[in-house]
Amino acid sequence: MQAQIDQYTEEINTFSPANSDELEAFRIKFLGTKGIIKDLFEQFKTVGPEEKRTFGKVLNQFKQLAEAKYTELKELLNSEIESRTCGTNSEIDLTLPGDGFNLGSRHPLSLVRLEIIDIFKRLGFVVAEGPEIEDDWHNFSALNFPEEHPARDMQDTFFIKKNNGKDDIALRTHTSSVQVRMMENGKPPFRAIMPGRVYRNEAISARAHCFFHQVEGLYIDENVSFADLKQTLYHFVQELYGADFQVRFRPSYFPFTEPSAEMDISCTICKGAGCPMCKYTGWVEILGCGMVDPNVLENCGIDSKKYTGFAFGMGIERIANLKYVIRDLRLFSENDVRFLKQFKTEII
Numbered sequence: 001m002q003a004q005i006d007q008y009t010e011e012i013n014t015f016s017p018a019n020s021d022e023l024e025a026f027r028i029k030f031l032g033t034k035g036i037i038k039d040l041f042e043q044f045k046t047v048g049p050e051e052k053r054t055f056g057k058v059l060n061q062f063k064q065l066a067e068a069k070y071t072e073l074k075e076l077l078n079s080e081i082e083s084r085t086c087g088t089n090s091e092i093d094l095t096l097p098g099d100g101f102n103l104g105s106r107h108p109l110s111l112v113r114l115e116i117i118d119i120f121k122r123l124g125f126v127v128a129e130g131p132e133i134e135d136d137w138h139n140f141s142a143l144n145f146p147e148e149h150p151a152r153d154m155q156d157t158f159f160i161k162k163n164n165g166k167d168d169i170a171l172r173t174h175t176s177s178v179q180v181r182m183m184e185n186g187k188p189p190f191r192a193i194m195p196g197r198v199y200r201n202e203a204i205s206a207r208a209h210c211f212f213h214q215v216e217g218l219y220i221d222e223n224v225s226f227a228d229l230k231q232t233l234y235h236f237v238q239e240l241y242g243a244d245f246q247v248r249f250r251p252s253y254f255p256f257t258e259p260s261a262e263m264d265i266s267c268t269i270c271k272g273a274g275c276p277m278c279k280y281t282g283w284v285e286i287l288g289c290g291m292v293d294p295n296v297l298e299n300c301g302i303d304s305k306k307y308t309g310f311a312f313g314m315g316i317e318r319i320a321n322l323k324y325v326i327r328d329l330r331l332f333s334e335n336d337v338r339f340l341k342q343f344k345t346e347i348i
């Protein structure tokens, strides 16, 4: 019996439960109604009176040991549970690490738009917006597109309501319409950029889409010259792509500007050496621009004798292509996360 008690004592002293189930098993084994201690007391009844004296003491000490150990372990486990559940004692372990946030990334077109806005804001340009559904006046007529003039064919239009031309309603084909709204509704000077989505009736392919994004720019004040236009756009390109890019202006035609130009920069991919992106010319076109035609100023109620100004318009997809070398325009609107997650999220 003594040997047995020694062995149990050892077991109790080294017992360390991993959870409350193991502790409960311990209680049943030693202190339960059919447990070891109960059993030892049964055996105790059968020993002789001489041994009773010694064993009575040993047995009582052993019982106290088992009870003390159980109480101690129970308190320990309770306080552990309490700290894990922050005092709520619920089944939920609040110390477990939580689920990570799945952070998205900004769309490449948003990144480029924000960058363009940021550059022009530093030059004192404000941001303006206009509606995507436009009337003929704001999209065409006020911008000096004569009725039935082939210039209107330059832009295949999604008409919502087609009447006699004058009352047509369409999805805007360019953000130049916002210029008109701005000039009609305010007083010069104007210095604004106008980002937005535009629509054209084009078959969707890698190189064309039925909608895309533009940023329009407008600067109207007294004595604004073509030199101001050039310097502003030089600065813009330097800020956007770095100082070592060449810029050139080519004469062009837009109904709403006179003179008009298109601006090219040395190819961002091959740096002018020639590659498929620039069709081996070393140059890529990035925007259209010009001095606002006096007719447009007058159409918008601005005195063209007093005020002059320049305007420009660029495609955001085009700028993004040159920056990130995206060969298929459709990627911008497919929302494939494998594409989107490649653009690091910067909060500008």
Ligand code: DAH
Pocket (backbone or CB within 6 Å): 173, 174, 175, 176, 216, 217, 254, 257, 287, 288, 289, 290, 310, 311, 312, 313, 314
């Ligand atoms: N609206 C033109 C387009 O969509 C772009 C443009 C060219 C805007 C010259 C302008 C400009 O303001 O001056 O192709």
